Amino acid sequence: MATPRPESGPPPGDVARRCAESAMSSWESALTSVQHSLKFVSPLREEFVCPVCGGVVLNPQQNSCGHIFCFLCLRALRLRLCFRESSPAEFTSPVCPVDGAAITPAGVFQDNCCKREISGLEVYCVNFPACASVVTLRRLQEHLADTCPHRGEPRPHRQPPQRLTFIQDRVQSSCLQVDCPESCSPKAPRHKLELCPEQVEQVDCSYKKFGCSVQDTRGRVKLHEDAAVHRHMLLVLRSNTHLEQQVEVLREEALLMQQEVQTDGLLLAGLQKTIRPLLQQKDGRELTVSAAQRTLGRQEDVLSTVRLDVQQVSRGLGAGLQELEELRKSVDAVIQEVSAAEALRRHLGTLEEDLKQHSGLLDLHAAQLGGNERHLRGLGGASFDGRLIWKIDDFTNRREAEVRGRPPCLSSVPFHAGTCGYKLASRVYLNGDGEGRGTHLSLYVVLMPGDFDALLPWPFRQTVSLSLLDQSGAANHRCLSFRPDPSSKSFGRPAAESAGNVAVGFSCFLPLGELEPRHNAEYVKDDALFVKVKVDTAGLDP
Numbered sequence: 001m002a003t004p005r006p007e008s009g010p011p012p013g014d015v016a017r018r019c020a021e022s023a024m025s026s027w028e029s030a031l032t033s034v035q036h037s038l039k040f041v042s043p044l045r046e047e048f049v050c051p052v053c054g055g056v057v058l059n060p061q062q063n064s065c066g067h068i069f070c071f072l073c074l075r076a077l078r079l080r081l082c083f084r085e086s087s088p089a090e091f092t093s094p095v096c097p098v099d100g101a102a103i104t105p106a107g108v109f110q111d112n113c114c115k116r117e118i119s120g121l122e123v124y125c126v127n128f129p130a131c132a133s134v135v136t137l138r139r140l141q142e143h144l145a146d147t148c149p150h151r152g153e154p155r156p157h158r159q160p161p162q163r164l165t166f167i168q169d170r171v172q173s174s175c176l177q178v179d180c181p182e183s184c185s186p187k188a189p190r191h192k193l194e195l196c197p198e199q200v201e202q203v204d205c206s207y208k209k210f211g212c213s214v215q216d217t218r219g220r221v222k223l224h225e226d227a228a229v230h231r232h233m234l235l236v237l238r239s240n241t242h243l244e245q246q247v248e249v250l251r252e253e254a255l256l257m258q259q260e261v262q263t264d265g266l267l268l269a270g271l272q273k274t275i276r277p278l279l280q281q282k283d284g285r286e287l288t289v290s291a292a293q294r295t296l297g298r299q300e301d302v303l304s305t306v307r308l309d310v311q312q313v314s315r316g317l318g319a320g321l322q323e324l325e326e327l328r329k330s331v332d333a334v335i336q337e338v339s340a341a342e343a344l345r346r347h348l349g350t351l352e353e354d355l356k357q358h359s360g361l362l363d364l365h366a367a368q369l370g371g372n373e374r375h376l377r378g379l380g381g382a383s384f385d386g387r388l389i390w391k392i393d394d395f396t397n398r399r400e401a402e403v404r405g406r407p408p409c410l411s412s413v414p415f416h417a418g419t420c421g422y423k424l425a426s427r428v429y430l431n432g433d434g435e436g437r438g439t440h441l442s443l444y445v446v447l448m449p450g451d452f453d454a455l456l457p458w459p460f461r462q463t464v465s466l467s468l469l470d471q472s473g474a475a476n477h478r479c480l481s482f483r484p485d486p487s488s489k490s491f492g493r494p495a496a497e498s499a500g501n502v503a504v505g506f507s508c509f510l511p512l513g514e515l516e517p518r519h520n521a522e523y524v525k526d527d528a529l530f531v532k533v534k535v536d537t538a539g540l541d542p
Helices: 015-021 026-030 071-084 112-119 137-147 164-174 190-195 218-227 229-316 321-380 395-403
Strands: 122-124 134-136 202-204 215-217 387-392 415-417 422-429 440-448 464-468 478-482 504-511 528-535
Touching: 026 137, 112 137, 122 137, 134 137, 202 218, 215 218, 218 229, 229 321, 387 422, 422 528, 440 464, 464 504, 478 504
Parallel strands: none
Antiparallel strands: 122 134, 202 215, 387 528, 415 422, 422 440, 440 504, 464 478, 464 528
């Protein structure tokens, strides 16, 4: 059972006023004759089927039980019950065919919400398949009366109407002199119209790039495009689905790159943990070597003293032999300590070499991590449809910095004219460049080396439009365009090892005074400026 809609309640008044308020509109009354033969694009929902006649509900009236009825069906139900009763005293209210609930004037109201939903349902023309048009239910009668090529046309003398296509065929075969449908000459014999170049010339359907292979004369292709709107929409949807799949692949690649960056970060942290004890050991060994060197110095002093003593003892030639032996032992001990200090010094040199190797690996991983981060940022802001919307924040500080000479210009993230197309970027001088320095805002575009340059036609020939977007809502955007000069090196293939070609654009794009807010345009708002670059991708592979 349908749930009663809270949009409107039963209006007060008697049955006569209710019928007046529920009078059917012209398009609903005109569809009563074809109500049960309508073919909807999507299956008709159960609550939109009248329980009395079994067709789509026209001018829906909702009972207190929640079921929806056609206005005419509800009125006929009450009339049949009135004629069946023998006297007014025996009159009873009709009941709902679904659940047996009583249908009373106070419990019935016009369901405008349901009416809006039903009037927007898509339905095939009643002349289908001869006419393949799809319109909303509200527009069906208008289509049958004005635009359907198979509609019935009235004839004089009360003759039955004939289909428009039949009348057109008769006119086509009977008229001798008619206007050419392609307006190539004032008048011509009908049997010679087939020789018109406008009719003989074969043209492609405008949806060819989406997969439609129809090729015919211009007039027939126009009829095909009008009739096959649903099929063309499916082709466009399939193409969009393919593009979404490509975007999903790029997102997965970006996710993989992010995971690699995280892995490299963990590896870097592990190396830092490994190197930290080595550095501590190095400091400890340096302290040990310093202590050994101090000990060696003291021992050398002792050795010198011992030598002097030995010399004195030698002169004495006698009682000092024992003392001399003791001194010799002391010298041997000092020599052993010196040898140990030398071995410690060699070990310290080995540790220093290991430290240099680890430092080199650390620098290599840091460089790789920076490259991965730059590539990830490039993927995150990449555009592949030839368009770039660039928001420049902190406009005031950036321009003041440029006035002071740093930095000379701002560069946007790269964007592409197609999935496998040209790679470009935009550059802006907030305080002007060249002839416009200090007086104008300068705006350029630059060709950069891309992964697919070997497959693209050179020189670059696509029209480029540069715009400053008006943020006031009046859409008074400042836009300038240019077509590339094939002889200029700026539009040749960029060298793979270069950062890009020489930038091309407008040094005097907009006077700096016009950046201030005006009554008809506001280019800087909330300290932000929006730059738009559009590359005409016509003629390029999708």
